[in-house]
Amino acid sequence: MLFTSYSFIGFIGIVFLLYYTLPRSWQWPLLLAASYVFYFIASPSYLIFIGATTVSAYVVSLRLDALKEEQDAYIKANKGTLTREEKKAYKASVKARQWKWLLLCLLFNLGILAVLKYTNFVIANFNGILSAFGSGGQISFVDLVLPMGISFYTFQTMGYIIDVYRGTSRAEKNLFRLALFVSFFPQLVQGPISRYHDLARSLYERHDFNTKTVSYGLYRILWGYFKKAVVADRILTAVNTIIQDPDTYQGGFVFVGMMFYALELYADFTGGIDITIGIAETMGITVTENFQRPYLSKNIKEYWNRWHITMGTWFTDYIFYPISVCKPMLRLSRFSRARFGDIIGKRVPVYLSSFAVWFTTGIWHGASWNFIVWGLMNFVVIMISQECEPLYQKFHNKFDVKENKWYGFIEIIRTIFLMSSLRMFDCYRDVPLTFRMFGNMFTHFRLRDLNAEAFLGLGLTGADYVLLFVCLILLVSVSLIQEKKGSVRDLIYAAPELCRYAVFFLLILAVVIFGAYGIGFDQSQFIYNQF
Amino acid sequence: MIKRKRLPGWAGKAALFLAVLLVTLFFLQRLLMPKYMSDIVEGALTAEYYEETTEHEVLFVGDCEVYENFSPITLYEEYGISSYIRGSAQQLAWQSYYLLEDTLRYETPKAVVFNVLALKYDEPQSEAYNRMTIDGMKFSKTKLNAVKASMTDRENMLDYIFPILRYHSRWSDLSGEDVKYMFRKDKISHNGYYMRIDVRPVKEFPEPDILADYTLGSYAMGYLDKMRELCEEKGIALILVKSPSLFPHWYDEWDEQIAAYAKEYGLDYFNYEKLADAVGIDYNTDTYDAGLHMNLAGAEKLSGYFGQYLKENYELTDYRDDPQYQEVYAEKIRFYEDMEAAQRKELEEYGEIVSY
Numbered sequence: 041m042l043f044t045s046y047s048f049i050g051f052i053g054i055v056f057l058l059y060y061t062l063p064r065s066w067q068w069p070l071l072l073a074a075s076y077v078f079y080f081i082a083s084p085s086y087l088i089f090i091g092a093t094t095v096s097a098y099v100v101s102l103r104l105d106a107l108k109e110e111q112d113a114y115i116k117a118n119k120g121t122l123t124r125e126e127k128k129a130y131k132a133s134v135k136a137r138q139w140k141w142l143l144l145c146l147l148f149n150l151g152i153l154a155v156l157k158y159t160n161f162v163i164a165n166f167n168g169i170l171s172a173f174g175s176g177g178q179i180s181f182v183d184l185v186l187p188m189g190i191s192f193y194t195f196q197t198m199g200y201i202i203d204v205y206r207g208t209s210r211a212e213k214n215l216f217r218l219a220l221f222v223s224f225f226p227q228l229v230q231g232p233i234s235r236y237h238d239l240a241r242s243l244y245e246r247h248d249f250n251t252k253t254v255s256y257g258l259y260r261i262l263w264g265y266f267k268k269a270v271v272a273d274r275i276l277t278a279v280n281t282i283i284q285d286p287d288t289y290q291g292g293f294v295f296v297g298m299m300f301y302a303l304e305l306y307a308d309f310t311g312g313i314d315i316t317i318g319i320a321e322t323m324g325i326t327v328t329e330n331f332q333r334p335y336l337s338k339n340i341k342e343y344w345n346r347w348h349i350t351m352g353t354w355f356t357d358y359i360f361y362p363i364s365v366c367k368p369m370l371r372l373s374r375f376s377r378a379r380f381g382d383i384i385g386k387r388v389p390v391y392l393s394s395f396a397v398w399f400t401t402g403i404w405h406g407a408s409w410n411f412i413v414w415g416l417m418n419f420v421v422i423m424i425s426q427e428c429e430p431l432y433q434k435f436h437n438k439f440d441v442k443e444n445k446w447y448g449f450i451e452i453i454r455t456i457f458l459m460s461s462l463r464m465f466d467c468y469r470d471v472p473l474t475f476r477m478f479g480n481m482f483t484h485f486r487l488r489d490l491n492a493e494a495f496l497g498l499g500l501t502g503a504d505y506v507l508l509f510v511c512l513i514l515l516v517s518v519s520l521i522q523e524k525k526g527s528v529r530d531l532i533y534a535a536p537e538l539c540r541y542a543v544f545f546l547l548i549l550a551v552v553i554f555g556a557y558g559i560g561f562d563q564s565q566f567i568y569n570q571f
Numbered sequence: 572m573i574k575r576k577r578l579p580g581w582a583g584k585a586a587l588f589l590a591v592l593l594v595t596l597f598f599l600q601r602l603l604m605p606k607y608m609s610d611i612v613e614g615a616l617t618a619e620y621y622e623e624t625t626e627h628e629v630l631f632v633g634d635c636e637v638y639e640n641f642s643p644i645t646l647y648e649e650y651g652i653s654s655y656i657r658g659s660a661q662q663l664a665w666q667s668y669y670l671l672e673d674t675l676r677y678e679t680p681k682a683v684v685f686n687v688l689a690l691k692y693d694e695p696q697s698e699a700y701n702r703m704t705i706d707g708m709k710f711s712k713t714k715l716n717a718v719k720a721s722m723t724d725r726e727n728m729l730d731y732i733f734p735i736l737r738y739h740s741r742w743s744d745l746s747g748e749d750v751k752y753m754f755r756k757d758k759i760s761h762n763g764y765y766m767r768i769d770v771r772p773v774k775e776f777p778e779p780d781i782l783a784d785y786t787l788g789s790y791a792m793g794y795l796d797k798m799r800e801l802c803e804e805k806g807i808a809l810i811l812v813k814s815p816s817l818f819p820h821w822y823d824e825w826d827e828q829i830a831a832y833a834k835e836y837g838l839d840y841f842n843y844e845k846l847a848d849a850v851g852i853d854y855n856t857d858t859y860d861a862g863l864h865m866n867l868a869g870a871e872k873l874s875g876y877f878g879q880y881l882k883e884n885y886e887l888t889d890y891r892d893d894p895q896y897q898e899v900y901a902e903k904i905r906f907y908e909d910m911e912a913a914q915r916k917e918l919e920e921y922g923e924i925v926s927y
Contacts, residue, residue, distance in 0.1 A: 046727065046729050046736075251579075251581050501743060503742075503743035504743070537584070541584070541588050544588070545588070545591070545592060545595075548592060549595065549596075549599070552596065552599075552735065552736070552739055553599065553603075553735075553739045553742050554739075554742065555739065556740075557736075558727075558730060558736055558737055558739070558740070559698055559725060559726065559730070559737060560740055561740070
């Protein structure tokens, strides 16, 4: 059930009506039932996998909690008799037992993800190696199901179990409530990757119908549909035309394709998240924000603090920090400082942890070298930018341009170009072709190729381009207002009532009339559904 | 005393908002739907039926082989038969069935004439043709069933119920015609007959393909059964015809199956391809597109011949004596003659028909 399908719109309509008409105590069980129905419609077999993840997380989290309670009770009971060392040793032994349970749960769930998502990737690489060594033998690919949203719900659940292990979240005692946290349907397919302590409270508590909350949710949903249906699915035709025919579309059109894809991805992913957050909001549930106007970032680091925020914080909290402070890393750090001095020594743990994060980020996005190289290119750019920090500092000391509006604008444009060029790895079929097309963009750039006739050959009409241009201005304007004045919805809500209705009216008409859906359009699934 | 629960204040405003939104969407839908008033006019045929003010004793159902080959005006002028053609481009067998069912909601003819060419198709073919046939139907359970039977894989029932969901993308193709014909359309047919007066003699057609299986499909034949049963139930005579169009090829094997079917159920079946000489069809002068469809001359010959049979075998009223019909048909005949004259004028001026 695509978010943009009539059946999904009907589905959320029914869930919404039931949510506010049934007794309040039925609200979260209704959401659980809806989530499982949603998943069942996608494929009944998916339920086995999400069920296994839920039950394993439930059992292990209870065990972790029980061990913690056991520890607290033991220490309390023997408060007077235990020495500090004995207490420490006891705690360490409990932590070790908890660690074993955590490891078991992580291996089980990440193992499922790895097997389902990466088996064929491993086989393809193995076959490549065999061919390289002249072996005629090849391993056959295996036909595996890849449950919808498995990367998202697995990471969300593993985040929960690690939080319970760390003691930052208590274990959920009710299996069904935990099942809802894992499977909450609006965010099941493309995130955000919520934390238990952020989502749980509003997910399980009872909500009365509130016109403001519902209106805010509806605005957000409509804005999401506008981005997805009017912008992303319209420009998709041109993007596909360019990237699927690299022999024809070279030079300037590689650049056009790169920028079009940047717009498509932004409208697609942020649109999807708007729909997700909006649906939750109409039911009084607060889902963590995943974007903060990423294309207004002035550098790549800031960009990653604004783009897919929940994924970034997940990797930081559960990969970067644990690797940075783990014992082997501390030993390595000490060794490097002693051997290579402070300058290099202090960088070793940061570099290695960052490398691990970006490698994982890449492969999390998809089982292909394109994504891995994309992740590692991000790593390279961020590290270079970090190393160049003293140079920037010198520049800024000499030229007082930091507060200059135009300099800020140039920084934003630079970041957009940089991130868009890295995103080319999403587009072209393999890594060598991506590098080749990146080079081709400069070596074959001819302005005269970018004529009206050539643009019309991309599958869009003149009217489509005009519409996209208007939409682009609208997207930028909304982002700038958000950046300077905060929530646009607050502004709308503060306006006269007629204006509030007018915004609803215009958004609905814009989506219905200008949306690229139905016969004649290749309505695509959300790009991030594939991850 | 029971306290009445008052609706919250926002409910009234929301209802008003919804009403304004729905009215706007309705107007936009009227604007965006194709009007079929120029270029491809066949899409306007289905809806024209609902403008009829008189009843019809003979109903034709089928594809272009009925709406281009039979002239109800000739049937009236020569025999006083009141007839109507519910046909449209590539109208499939199940669509003919549902158009028959739809017609029976308004009147019960004495005879239904079904052109059998559509039986060659056993599955939905084209969204564009589906639309031309079904969009014009008035909303009813019959229409929904027609949609259900006709949809190709990518189509959706909701797009038929709310056509704006299908035609929204026409916003960039709108023309003055879309505004002009938002609520009222010009008449383009003569009781469902689409007139063409130009002449294009028949040419050689490519050799027909050899088929792996000549059996007519069960889905289409199932709808022929349904058509027959519906006619039996309503006491209507069902007549099967194959028009004298030469392309697409009508195989002898298909012809035999239809003949056998007609024999089994006691139906009349006429293959006018085989009877072309008896009808007097001259493929050098009576077709406007090299043998695919009859022009006015061909249609009038065929109607004259077929009308004779209808008159002799069915107790049809001669409506030429009915003042109400006289008045209605006088107007129809004027329109028929005016269109013929206009087409002749265009033919003289431009050497081809450009407006029809």
